[in-house]
Amino acid sequence: MTTAETGERRRRSPVFAIGLTLIALFFFAGFCALGVWQVQRLSWKRDLIARVDARIHALPIPAPRAAGQADEYRRVRISGHFLHDKAVLVQAVTVRGAGFWVLTPLVTDQGFTLIVNRGFVPPGNRKDHARPQGEMLLTGLLRRSEPGGGFLRSNDPAADRWYSRDVTAIAAARGIKGPVANYFVDAAASPSADALPVGGLTVIQFPNNHLQYAITWFVLAAMVAGAYSFVMRQEWKNRRG
Numbered sequence: 001m002t003t004a005e006t007g008e009r010r011r012r013s014p015v016f017a018i019g020l021t022l023i024a025l026f027f028f029a030g031f032c033a034l035g036v037w038q039v040q041r042l043s044w045k046r047d048l049i050a051r052v053d054a055r056i057h058a059l060p061i062p063a064p065r066a067a068g069q070a071d072e073y074r075r076v077r078i079s080g081h082f083l084h085d086k087a088v089l090v091q092a093v094t095v096r097g098a099g100f101w102v103l104t105p106l107v108t109d110q111g112f113t114l115i116v117n118r119g120f121v122p123p124g125n126r127k128d129h130a131r132p133q134g135e136m137l138l139t140g141l142l143r144r145s146e147p148g149g150g151f152l153r154s155n156d157p158a159a160d161r162w163y164s165r166d167v168t169a170i171a172a173a174r175g176i177k178g179p180v181a182n183y184f185v186d187a188a189a190s191p192s193a194d195a196l197p198v199g200g201l202t203v204i205q206f207p208n209n210h211l212q213y214a215i216t217w218f219v220l221a222a223m224v225a226g227a228y229s230f231v232m233r234q235e236w237k238n239r240r241g
Helices: 003-056 167-173 210-240
Strands: 075-082 088-094 097-108 113-121 136-144 180-187
Touching: 003 210, 075 113, 088 113, 097 167, 113 136, 113 167, 167 180
Parallel strands: 113 180
Antiparallel strands: 075 097, 075 136, 088 097, 097 113, 136 180
């Protein structure tokens, strides 16, 4: 390297060092912030799982007229009579394969109507399943309504095609009068293993990958710090040489 080239490199070194420091700080701070955010999400997710677990193992409470987000997966009990002529079939994929959820309005003793997901039926049993009459007492898990439809498929009430358990749309399509609860209930499993519909198939699973994500972001931050330290040491050696 000539004397002129060496002098030019040394004159550019402070600018290079400042620019590299700013870039490294930007990425280091960003990765650390994302790591901290994932740690916070991990705490939130663990708290959510603990709260839901407590709800599903608690004693059932009387079904409320309306429910909020904090009530989801709460065990409830309901008494009343079904309106089987106003039931709908919602497409479903379960551990038993593809088929339908049987959603049937139930007129409760408290004076409001509640949509009950009585359970799963395979395609061949769309019409061939039990329809209990008279006063019923059942328990189940409170679930939030699923407005709109499924993935890439919208509910079509006019054609009676349902891809999600949309309480409001089902009540409107079936002309249900009077107050209707803003949630539905997944009925508990029937004592008879062969009974249709098959209840008790609620899937309660919350993906919890936040720890892995946090570790990834912190490792990236450490890699940025390590790379910055290596480059700056090389730059310092070049300046001294």
